[in-house]
Amino acid sequence: AQSVTQPDIHITVSEGASLELRCNYSYGATPYLFWYVQSPGQGLQLLLKYFSGDTLVQGIKGFEAEFKRSQSSFNLRKPSVHWSDAAEYFCAVGGVGSYIPTFGRGTSLIVHP
Amino acid sequence: EAGVAQSPRYKIIEKRQSVAFWCNPISGHATLYWYQQILGQGPKLLIQFQNNGVVDDSQLPKDRFSAERLKGVDSTLKIQPAKLEDSAVYLCASSPEVGTGAGNTIYFGEGSWLTVV
Numbered sequence: 001a002q003s004v005t006q007p008d009i010h011i012t013v014s015e016g017a018s019l020e021l022r023c024n025y026s027y028g029a030t031p032y033l034f035w036y037v038q039s040p041g042q043g044l045q046l047l048l049k050y051f052s053g054d055t056l057v058q059g060i061k062g063f064e065a066e067f068k069r070s071q072s073s074f075n076l077r078k079p080s081v082h083w084s085d086a087a088e089y090f091c092a093v094g095g096v097g098s099y100i101p102t103f104g105r106g107t108s109l110i111v112h113p
Numbered sequence: 114e115a116g117v118a119q120s121p122r123y124k125i126i127e128k129r130q131s132v133a134f135w136c137n138p139i140s141g142h143a144t145l146y147w148y149q150q151i152l153g154q155g156p157k158l159l160i161q162f163q164n165n166g167v168v169d170d171s172q173l174p175k176d177r178f179s180a181e182r183l184k185g186v187d188s189t190l191k192i193q194p195a196k197l198e199d200s201a202v203y204l205c206a207s208s209p210e211v212g213t214g215a216g217n218t219i220y221f222g223e224g225s226w227l228t229v230v
Contacts, residue, residue: 004155036221043117043204043221044156090155100146100169101219103155 002027004093004104012110013081021076021107023065023091033074034092034101035065044090050074061085086111115139117222119205125228131193134225137186138207144168146219147180147190148204156204162188195229202226 005024013019025031032051036044048059055067065076074091088108092101118137126132138145144163148156159178161168165185173180177196182188192199202224210217 041223043223044206045221046218049218092155100158100161103157105153105155 002031002093002095002102004091004102006089006091006104006107008107009105010108010110012112014112015083016080019076019078019081019085019109021089021091021109023074023076023104024072025074025091025093026072027093027095029095032094032101033065033067034094035059035063035074035076036090036092036103037061038088038090038106040087047076047089081109081111083111083113085109117205117207117220119203119222119225121225122223123226123228125230126195128197128229129194131191132195132227133192134190134203134205134227136188136190136205136222138188138205139220142207142209142220143185144208144210145182145188146204146206146208147188148206148221150202150204150224152201159190159203192227195227197229200227200229 003026034049035047037047038044047063048057050057050067057065063078067074088106090106091104094101120135146161147159149159150156159173160170160180162182165182180190204224206219206221208217208219
C-alpha cells in the first residue's frame, strides 16, 4: 500500500531564512509525487508535482522539490521564506495504476518576523 | 476559469442531525472527489466519481454517509445521522481525468467546515 510520512509536525523559521520540509514515501512502483499548500480556512493548492524526468522540480511561489529514489524522499525547499508562506504543507504520492493520491499528515510552517 | 465551488462553508449541527454539502467542480472535469480532513491530519478520500459513476467509495462510512452525482456535474455529500467524530473539513476536488497520471492535476475547493456538538 502507498503511504507518505511527513516527520515534522511543526517547523518554525525566521522570515528570510531557508526552508526544507521533509517527505518520505512508500510506493511499489514509480511514484508520482505532489506538494500541496493549505492556508488557514482555504482548500489545498498544488505547489508542484513530479512525474518523470528531471528530479529537481520547480513550482509556484519560489518552491522546489527534489526526488531522491534511493532515499524514497521528495523534500520541499525554498531559499528565502516570506511571512505569507505560513501555512500547512502536504506531501502526496500516487502512481501508475493508482486512482488517487495518498496524503501525509502535513507539516505546519510558522514564520517569525 | 472558475474553481471548485462548495457550500455551505461552515455548518454547526447537533449530533444525530443531518447535513448536506454541495460541490460544483471545474467545468469539464470528469472526475470529482470528496475528501474528509480531520484537524491535524491529511485529507482522506471518501468517494470518487467519474462522470456520474462511482470509481471508489471504499472509505465511505455507508451507514451514515451518502453521495451522489446524478447528472455527472455537481455533487452532494450527506451525513445522517451525524456523530461527534464527523467534525472535519469536507473538501471537494475535481480533475480532468481519473487517476494520478501525468497532467491530471487535482484541484481542491475551499472546503466545508463541519462542527458536530
